[in-house]
């Protein structure tokens with residue numbers, strides 16, 4: 001009897017290994033899809049807002065729609081989806097996000113393409129595991145209107161009034177502006 005039990009225990013722990021690796025791959029894939037969807041929706045809304053009312057009204061759209069889309073995705077995937085940056089406008093980074101963002105800048109400096117820069121880790125707290133995923137967001141010329149070093153005085157005044165602690169200007173194209181940050185329970 002004892003032998004059977006230990007045999008069964010042995011078998012189940014053998015089986016548990018490939019299962020949890022598979023779970024990790026599935027969650028990682030889900031996180032990557034969320035980042036893609038978040039980026040796609042934001043790009044669409046930003047372009048439409050810039051076309052419709054220029055940067056002064058697009059700022060308002062960013063302020064309302066970016067957190068709203070993040071919340072929709074968080075609820076849909078029962079996780080935490082947001083954007084952050086080492087020089088944040090809206091959402092300051094947590095310690096683990098600072099570490100990944102610094103790693104991203106180091107990888108960019110070594111010549112890696114921004115579009116391929118991402119990272120993940122799995123952390124365990126008690127019996128709960130969480131997958132943390134970040135994907136770098138590059139600064140494109142269109143972003144400089146609101147994140148560059150020559151933001152028009154009128155727009156700068158508006159940004160400063162909406163975000164008194166704004167740090168997200170002074171960028172140039174090709175830098176990492178920030179990242180999508182996604183946490184999914186496993």
Ligand code: HEC
Pocket residue numbers: 046055056058059060062063064066067083084085087088089090091092137138139140142143144145146147168177178179
């Ligand atoms: C019309 C002005 C405007 C333009 C253009 C713009 N942004 Fe932003 N950006 C904002 C505002 C406003 C926020 C804060 C949104 C919020 O309240 O969540 C923001 C926040 C962000 C954040 C979240 C991190 C942080 O600083 O809080 C990232 C990442 C970001 N922008 C990247 C970009 C990229 C990449 C582009 C170009 C494709 C871009 N932005 C173009 C206004 C703009």
